[in-house]
Amino acid sequence: MKEERYFKNDFMNMDSMHDSYANEAKIENGCLIIIYDKLDEGVLAPDGNPYYKNKKLTIKYNFETDCEAKFYYNKNKVIYVDLIDNIDLFIKITKNCLFRSYKYSLDCFGEIILDFSLRKLINGKYHNYKYWGLEIRLDAIDITYIWE
Numbered sequence: 001m002k003e004e005r006y007f008k009n010d011f012m013n014m015d016s017m018h019d020s021y022a023n024e025a026k027i028e029n030g031c032l033i034i035i036y037d038k039l040d041e042g043v044l045a046p047d048g049n050p051y052y053k054n055k056k057l058t059i060k061y062n063f064e065t066d067c068e069a070k071f072y073y074n075k076n077k078v079i080y081v082d083l084i085d086n087i088d089l090f091i092k093i094t095k096n097c098l099f100r101s102y103k104y105s106l107d108c109f110g111e112i113i114l115d116f117s118l119r120k121l122i123n124g125k126y127h128n129y130k131y132w133g134l135e136i137r138l139d140a141i142d143i144t145y146i147w148e
Helices: 008-013 087-094
Strands: 002-007 021-028 031-037 056-073 077-082 097-106 112-122 125-147
Touching (some): 021 087, 077 087, 087 097
Antiparallel strands (some): 002 125, 021 031, 031 056, 056 125
């Protein structure tokens, strides 16, 4: 197991996890936790081998006060969810979902923004889902990558 820790001044040095699939997102003890499983079966390097040698990555975003989600659905509809006050709605919407990471960014206030597309597991296969996009914003203090 290998652990990497990032602070506000070096967030842009983190691995973006671009095109990787997370299968779980949750809030525990003031942290947003996103778990990427089966990494060694996902994104391929130019030589055709898996880009990630580790099987699993758990990312812990330790945040101060704000952690909000914005779900995109239909053509141009949005639902906002405060993950601190309404984690149950977030869990309900994302149950059996696969999160495809496609970018993260920092805004001018130092908040981190995580962008995902969503797919839903139905009868053993992942399908397009009513909620097709997810943006999570949080004021992270530090971020820890735990590679297994």
